[in-house]
Amino acid sequence: MKKTFGIVFAFILGIMFIYLTYTILNILVTLIREKKKDKTLIFCFSLKGKIFYIVITVLYFVMIGLGVYMFINGLKNNDVLVWLNGIVLPTLYTLLFSMQLANIVLIGKKHMMVGRLAIDYRKMKKVDFNYHNEMTFVFSQHNYKFSTRWLDIPILRRAITRRS
Incomplete structure (x- = not known):
């Protein structure tokens, strides 16, 4: 019963992670296309904003790497909780990152x-x-x-x- 719940939960979180990653990529591609059309577009960050977005972007890639590591390690050791956390961690951080990325102003x-x-x-x-x-x-x-x-x-x- 627990293993079936874990697999269903992991599947739902995996789909959620894929969708949120799609939205992040969609925002980035749109920003790149618009910057090519209008060369005058510049980011409107304060100093705190620049630091914040650099930190959350670096943390995004760290969380993805940590999630992949935990997922592989959990599968190798047959530990359901570890590989579930390997999916939950990047999914939650991707949710937060996509919400912040939607507020970027050029x-x-x-x-x-x-x-x-x-x-x-x-x-x-x-x-x-x-x-x-x-x-x-x-x-x-x-x-x-x-x-x-x-x-x-x-x-x-x-x-x-x-x-x-």
Whole structure:
């Protein structure tokens, strides 16, 4: 019974890990494509944001490597708990990493990008920076909100007010 539950749980977590990795790759490919189209796009990180994203990216690869090591070691030693942890650890960290990666902001001359969303400055309405480290705005009749915790807010404000 326990072994069957472990296999089903591992299968579900494996599918979740594959999906989250797909979303991370999708965001990265979109960022690369948009940077090729618009050469003026630059990242809008503060110093803390640069350090934060470098650390979580390095930790992402460390967690993947540690998960593979634990998975192989658990299979070799026939220890179900170790190989399950080898799947759980990278899956949970991939979830956190993908959520943070969706908040990356790039600023260009004509538009900005938030994660995968390319936004024209002229079509942004009701832009608001609140005290909860969030920016809200209306774009194409939809409300959007993203975290500005790791962003350089004066550069972001200057870019939005100059072009809108």
